[in-house]
Amino acid sequence: MSSPTAAALIGNSRRDALVAQLSCTTTDTATVIAPFSGQPLHELPQSSIQDVQDAAATARLAQEAWKAAGFAHRRRVLLRAHDLLLERREELLDLLQTESGKTRGQAFEEIFQAASVTRYYALSARRVLATKRRRAGIPLLMTTRVSYSPKQLVGVVTPWNYPIALGTMDAVPALAAGSAVIQKIDNQGSLAMLATREAYLDAGVPAAVWPIVAGPRDTVGNAIIDSCDYLCFTGSTPTGTRVGERAAGRLIGASLELGGKNPLIVLGDANPAQAAEDAVYACFASMGQLCVSIERIYVHESIAEEFTREFAARVSALNQTAALDYSGDVGSLTSAAQLERVQAHVDDAIAHGATVLTGGVARPEIGPYFFAPTVLTDVTAAMQCFANETFGPVVAIATVATDTEAIDRANDTEFGLNASIFSGSVAHARRLADRLHAGSVNINEGYRGSFSSVDAPMGGMKKSGLGRRNGPEGILRFAQARTVSQSNGILQLPRTGAEFAVMAGLMVTLLSVLKALRRR
Missing domain, CATH: 3.40.309.10 (Aldehyde Dehydrogenase; Chain A, domain 2)
Known part of the structure; x- marks a missing residue:
């Protein structure tokens, strides 16, 4: 069976609308091949380092409003995106099959996963990232709480094999946390991921909060690492090792899902x-x-x-x-x-x-x-x-x-x-x-x-990698933890040698009592 061109599959205007989402000002393109036929599917514009830098700067500005919109707003937007993914699944399945060569059933797994992860973080983000009380070092005298603030810009580098599933499994929790996302898509899964992002934009995610770029790993990929505050990468172990080293050089965190046997x-x-x-x-x-x-x-x-x-x-x-x-x-x-x-x-x-x-x-x-x-x-x-x-x-x-x-x-x-x-x-x-x-x-x-x-x-x-996606761990990687402790004014803690001489015995007694009560 001959694989259709992009024009035959979705029409020139539809293809152009999807590709127009890319943050790209160059005239460079890359040929995307249809695996079923081996023939060219379409020409995909390629972003430059400057495109990445400009998109990152815009995303940082847009993130402030996205964060300020709050959990309830982001919840509504993501739940609407969940519904749009399911409504548009037939086009997404066509694009996935045509760009990847997988069967329709195995393409459906990606839609199922994207909808599941979107619903999960829409409903759980507020609970996971809520300010929580922790045990203070000196009970009664002190109170300690931990709060979370989103990292401003998360970089996501998505592979060709599962573009929708792996793309959303990293991008969605970052968006739910209140971060902006700059994503590098692989040329081979580009239309599927662009159509997926479109559903989120139509649901209410601001375009500037989630820019997408495409281009060579050694230029555009490195520019992503150099522009973000945290990086998500899925790919081979050799490449992932280099990515991790570059991220470590900037002292930013990275989650790396790499090879397996x-x-x-x-x-x-x-x-x-x-x-x-x-x-x-x-x-x-x-x-x-x-x-x-x-x-x-x-x-x-x-x-x-x-x-x-x-x-x-x-x-x-x-x-x-x-x-x-x-x-x-x-x-x-x-x-x-x-x-x-x-x-x-x-x-x-x-x-x-x-x-x-x-x-x-x-x-x-x-x-x-x-x-x-x-x-x-x-x-x-x-x-x-x-x-x-x-x-x-x-x-x-x-x-x-x-x-x-x-x-x-x-x-x-x-x-x-x-x-x-x-x-x-x-x-x-x-x-x-x-x-x-x-x-x-x-x-x-x-x-x-x-x-x-x-x-x-x-x-x-x-x-096989570092870090974890999914679950509470999958959103906590995009948050900065902040510990806030306060004195309750019941008793002044010692400040001078004389005060320590008076209080040391009481504090030793406190430690012994806490142990006896099995208090952490």
Whole structure:
């Protein structure tokens, strides 16, 4: 199926209206390719460093009024945006599919996530950021409260693979806190994210409070870091490391969601057929181009043969298509670079002795970047795909003899983003979950349990990143905590040596009493 041009998909005037949202004064453009066809989709204007600086300065001015508008106003605006996202979902789904190559069902996950996170922060921001009383150092004599003020300008650098979901998961809590946001979108997901932002603007978010730019990482991306007060970045570990170093050089905070080599453990008490059916989606949603998708499976030897047979059969039966409807199980890789990386990992594995149970080949008869979902066994440390993130539709199955071996092999990685355990006993799985070195663990599900839990923090351990998005943690990163303590005038605290001589005994007694009462 041929992928439409942007003009055929939404019309020239609609495309131009979306692109007009960009903060851009240059004549430079970049060609965006439609993954389903490999043909040019549209030309996207590219911002300059000066565009970033100008947008940042304007956003800082606009933020004062946005903050002063208060939580109740921002709540109304964000709840209206929630509704507009759902009303406009069909256009958003068309744009997501056409720019990313994913199926419509997997594109719908992004709309669901964006609406969920918007509703969550609209309703929880005031409570999380409310001034709260804390225990004073000297009870009765002092009173202590903690208040929060929003960081003025938050930078958000959004990747191509989940532009709407990941874009809103960072931008929305910042807006709910009262911050302004300057966002760099990836060229490949530009129209989808611009159409998403438009819904928030139509709901009442001032355009100046949320400028969007596009352009090269080394210029526009660095300018974002140099212009903001806090940075959110999602991408590869090497790039994220450089981003973190640049942010640290300015003494600003950063949340970095980086790479993963995510394991799935199938315990001996699992139903092998059911586990195989559920594991397929965990590995091949969005063609594995998702930071939390599964690339390694460790299955107990007692059920390994049946699980592997069922798993390979279900992967072979997946319907791979470019249709802009719900008929597809898996879609296309997003770019030529992605296809090259996946093919290189598979070719290298085969050359070093891996066995291909299914897949392992490109599918140009469907489209230029299609690659068959691939299941490997006999993968060794000599292969590129053993420890390095493939970020594509390739999974390796290995057999283990014990739970401890499964945990040890799952943890034997420099990454620690997501992990999964399939078991017939939730209690058994929970005990093992506590031993996994990962920021999120899903039981009898691949990633969607934790990914959709917007009230719970999401992030990585080890080289999978720093900081957390979602939950109270996801909005507190955009707030400055301020502690205010006051003397209640009941008793003057000692100031001179003579006064300390009188009061020291009383203060020691106070400490002993507080301990006896188990008071913090």
